[in-house]
Amino acid sequence: MTFGRIELHPVLGKLPDAPLIEVVFDGQRLFGLEGESIAATLLANGIRKLRVQEESDNPRGIYCNIGHCMECRVSVDGFSGIRACMTPVKEGMTISSGIKLPLPFRHTPPSERSGGA
Numbered sequence: 001m002t003f004g005r006i007e008l009h010p011v012l013g014k015l016p017d018a019p020l021i022e023v024v025f026d027g028q029r030l031f032g033l034e035g036e037s038i039a040a041t042l043l044a045n046g047i048r049k050l051r052v053q054e055e056s057d058n059p060r061g062i063y064c065n066i067g068h069c070m071e072c073r074v075s076v077d078g079f080s081g082i083r084a085c086m087t088p089v090k091e092g093m094t095i096s097s098g099i100k101l102p103l104p105f106r107h108t109p110p111s112e113r114s115g116g117a
């Protein structure tokens with residue numbers, strides 16, 4: 001069983017055989033393939049929302065998938081700020097949606113902003 005994965009890619013070929021492992025994401029049991037990223041496991045299980053944006057509460061998910069943008073931050077076994085796209089999934093992991101970090105700057109209403117050009 002490969003869930004939502006592409007089993008036979010026209011360029012990359014056949015999906016390599018890998019043992020199934022079980023993880024928990026936000027209390028939901030999921031199955032992944034040993035050696036793939038957390039992001040790949042979540043995507044294969046239909047999960048697109050990994051956290052919310054700090055100011056707008058807009059849902060965020062995988063963007064660059066190469067470790068640069070930090071959009072895919074989740075918590076893993078109690079450690080926050082883990083990049084789902086760069087972290088291999090492991091049997092028994094408890095993964096949760098990324099925590100909402102504090103904003104680095106206080107929101108200043110327009111009426112309090114200094115004038116500028």
Ligand code: FES
Binds near residue numbers: 063064068073083084
């Ligand atoms: S998706 Fe950009 S760092 Fe993970």
